[in-house]
Amino acid sequence: MVGKKLSILSLTIALTATLAACSSNNNGNSSSSTTPASTAPSSDASPSSSASAEPKEDLTPVTFTYFNANSQVPDIDSNQTEIGKKLEEQTGVNFKLQFPVGDVNTKIGTMIASGDYPDVLAPDTAIDKILDAKAFIPLNDLIDQYGPNIKKVYGPYYNQMKQADGNIYFLPFSAVVGDYQPAPTIEQGAFFIQRRVLKEFGYPKIKTLDEYFDLIKKYNDAHKGDDLTGFTSLTYDWRTMGIFNAPMHLAGYPNDGDVIVDMQTHKSDIYSDDDSTKRWLKKLNEINNEGLYDKSSFVNNYDQYLAKISSGKVLGFFDYEWEVDQAIQNIRKTGNDDLDYLALPVVFDQDIKDQYLDPNSFVDNRGVGITTSAKDPVRIIKYFDNMLKEENQVMIQWGFKGENYEVDDKGRFYQTPEEIEARKDNATNQKVGFTYFNYSWPMYGLGSTLSDGNSLAVNRQPEVAQASFTEGDKNILSKYGVQTFSDLFAKPDDRPWYPAWSIAIEQGSPAQIFQQKSKDVKLKYFPKLVLAKPDQFDGIWDEYIKEFSKLDVKGFETTMDGLIADKIAKVTGSSN
Template sequence: MLASVAAACSDNKQEPVPSSQAENSPSEQPLDKVTFRIFNGVAGEKDVNTNETRIGKILEEQTGVNFKIEHLVGDLNAKVGTMVAANEYPDVIIPDAAINQLLNAGAFIDLNPLIEKYGPNIKRVFQPYYNRMKAKDGGIYFLPFSTVVNKYIPDPNINQGGFWVQRRVLEWAGYPKIRKVDEYFKLIEDFIKAHPNEKLTGFVALTHDWRFFATTNVPNHLAGYPNDGEVMVDMQTHEAKIYAGTEYEKRWFKMLNEINNKGLFDKSSFVDNYDQYIAKLTSHKVLGFFDYGWQIGSAQNVLSDAAKADPSQDGYRYFALPVTFHGGKDQYLDPPGFVNNRGFGITVSAKDPVRIIKFIDNLLKEENQILVKWGVEGETYLKDEKGRMYRTQEMIDKMDKKFNEDYGFSVFDWDWPHFGTNSTLSNGNAASPGLQPEVFQLSLTEPDKKILSAYGVKTYSELFTPPDERPWFPAWGIQKEQGSPQQIFEAKKTEIQRKYIPELVLSTPDKFENVWTRYTTELNKLDIAGYEKWYTERIKEIVAKVKGQ
């Protein structure tokens, strides 16, 4: 899978830091305590001091550094706009979709000099993509969250896209093989008809703020393409085409229009915020939705914890299905890739950038990646006589949402530079415990085993088609110039979609064609050809580099 990139990553071994660099190790520095402020532009998470967790306390003992993490409340662009207007920032910002706003404002310092002097581990981990991290002026203004280190291994779970349905629906129907999206909606409709007194919701959609892509990306997946963002990329010609305004998109929103007029769609989907959406997923009333596994983790954890306490609740957990329009090959699972338009930036207001970059460099040592992913040996994992890392059933059973928050697994899960989920350690173990076969199999409950067995698989991802090689993946992670025509195009396209998609879904069937015509007329006023040309050129450049041309 993506042999050329994977091979480059597999050469990225975790060697000891040379003695000449040891003087830059945080462990050699005076351990005076300091607290830095981080603003994370994602809502719905707990604010926390990292040293209040088991893992964070160990890292503070190594470096003297604690981070006070504050998460988004309210509108992201408004929050960041206030910072920009005052030219006052926390020490670190993880801005998510507002990253361009901060880059345009000059909010981040250039990390190049700090990395050169204090970042041997940063350079080693990101080595295959180091030049792609640089802006046009040569500066590195934020650190990407992850890259595959050493060998790539697949994820047994579904952390990417899928059409989710309550497990009890599948059990009720006798575990049918669902491959087409119309079969999926028929299943939900039949279940609701058979349970008229439960006040069930057939399908919800996530449209809040930057997460709107969970609704707009769907026709791309139903057509059999992976999450490359705004475009579908032809595997032979590498031509990039948008799918907004195409027959794929029309077919999807017409389908939502039909289920809405049957009373199966939650109309509040277009006004609910993310927290309300997550609350609905845990209410036991929502039968289905499309989303990415990483985005519904908090809901999944609540439902899983409840099912562990009371196995009769397992039917309210969700199961991902790889449905498409045609019922054939899907591409929901991500191939190895590199995302370079999100990250961890040190701001111009940071009181001690050197201490921060040293902390990150220390964090990227293999022993500390084991700490933040596996924990402490004897507490949250063990090793057998062959050096294979594993967890006991008792360890797994205690790792509920609260434990993971208190221990620090949740705090250090994603928004830091780290070994990507599909990485391996230098000793061959999986960097992420969930991808270690011994751990995954032990983590399965009896209801898990039952539903997997019903579908003839041992892991959830086995139901999905393995991903094709895509050297450019993901296309949405290709960095764009600030204020570029591509960014302007995307902003205008999204604005048009926000205007028309609710009307497409909620109108009466006889008005759908009229709304679609108005929508595509406005969309076609944009420079679609120029946008597609730019993406095609970038993708072909990456393919050529991978092929050594």
């Protein structure tokens, strides 16, 4: 896949986690705004007309296994975290949380070959392989019997969640509850530029790609002895978005993956062989020949890429915030605001409206499911349902009142400066459980609002966002006359199919084979195009187009047209 939801999010997001870039009515349970996270809710979902006849919830201690392919963090028992311990008190359930070491697809392939799975699995990009292997059990009956909160949260999205056989096999991470709360910061794609570059030239307004690189060149030329890198990229493993995705954003489209989609006709277009991609690569070729491009971009692994950005020597890059958040946080820890970055909505030409911000959307090709190896699916689905009580969603995202967040006399959630700082600390996040529970479980989407109007996501709460801004943040925002970083970007247009990259494509199908082969062709030719001498570029581009045209471009577009039409019908309610 070219795009990836989320997150990581930094996961910020994050996916992101996109990856990531979801609306519905407020379906959360009401709770007191003053004590939502400190009260242990009852875990039984079924009301009874007679208190004496109400069945007693089974709290017998039990431990299940959960493999989460979305993150690479230390394995742990969930009850070793404060959030996990509270959830265990409510349900009796503990999880052995396991995460990948090495290649995720290899690990998933081993599971499939052996038929031995963890009880619960979030397979990330390998979800289609798990579905093809019939490794997830259907959840429909379990939800009907034991999942009232699951119904409330996911009910509006059932049409999108059902597979061809009518079954729901996994629960996605992006079901927005309540009013959609946009992020005040940039969580997705952008052209990042170091603040010292903008500062040196009086904070100019940058809109076009030429303006962006002209400014980087101007700064680099003025600081020849500083061993700076003008621009860097990454093409490691599945992390190819920094090279592959830029043309669609520059042309004024959001991240729909391999295609751009016409707003009127809803027809898809592969842009990898279009003038937009040629124009983008030619610009990289130009800056490479001016000594501004990082030649190691095509050989660096992910850790090397993050280390390079963390060094403070890189003036600019295009990427998704959730992918580079770790490096940006490393820079912020230095306290040197000049080395921090500003995300810009750069486009090709002045008359293009940027569309970097994700529209409200539901990503239905990532999620968590119960496997055929599960020892007790009923206890697991009850645990999931209990997680989706609003007070538990508050605990999972905000933590514990008086320790991780506060509530003012109007019921608004906020954090003290110390609490804001603590959320940046990996050890604290692991101890409380934010590292392990904030994502990859049944959850309200991060754009959700609670029944009392507070934001589910801490960083989307206006009070927290404003308090989180450093003096450097406030200064650069004032220079550009905006209140938040997302104010620099155009509002997203409504796209009911969005994101097209999340639409499931059958493994082994011609469309899936096209995706892999087109990626291979791009990885073969993009380095040649960028690193070539200027007079060689057009010839190599012709070779690339000749090779790319051997692929069934039209067939893929036709397949995507049908899938996009189906998704629009599901989202708009014109299909059952």
